Amino acid sequence: KAGVTQTPRYLIKTRGQQVTLSCSPISGHRSVSWYQQTPGQGLQFLFEYFSETQRNKGNFPGRFSGRQFSNSRSEMNVSTLELGDSALYLCASSPDRTSGNEQFFGPGTRLTVL
């Protein structure tokens, strides 16, 4: 099975711009989660989607949003970029079972905000 894919892998933007990141989960996985990882803060949960519905959300400002499509692919959007948004953005997918709910990460998108 192909793993989780994320595009683009690298992005450079300037403050005030917006950005859209894309994630394709492992085939058959219906749950997609997004994380922000920075050296100082570790892995911070952004949101989780299942069947096109956001089921949980982390403590991030409304500039961070996401969605999931009927084929389970997901996108996240960050508007009005700030310097502090520079980070590795990780997408992870899981089968969403009651047990054995292993989550697998994509390679990440490294966003640099200048």
Added chain:
Amino acid sequence: QKEVEQNSGPLSVPEGAIASLNCTYSDRGSQSFFWYRQYSGKSPELIMSIYSNGDKEDGRFTAQLNKASQYVSLLIRDSQPSDSATYLCAAYTSGTYKYIFGTGTRLKVLA
């Protein structure tokens, strides 16, 4: 605030030794636990999952879970320099749809 705590390290062990990584969690409702390995500049890679009390072995890796003590550990036998990485512990509670990660323990295996 539900948390997963790990010692940040670095934990240094000589090549061939056993590395022992520990993690505690605060949510007694957590049912599933995972260990990820993350090399610098790369994304986390799942190496072990454990769901019930006791030990689970996979090759050189053994995960241990004690729900009464809210404690998870990972043992790496015959540690190799290639095992040098940051190890992340995660807990999942169904119903929250959220995996809570520790901040990771940096492991250094010295050749």
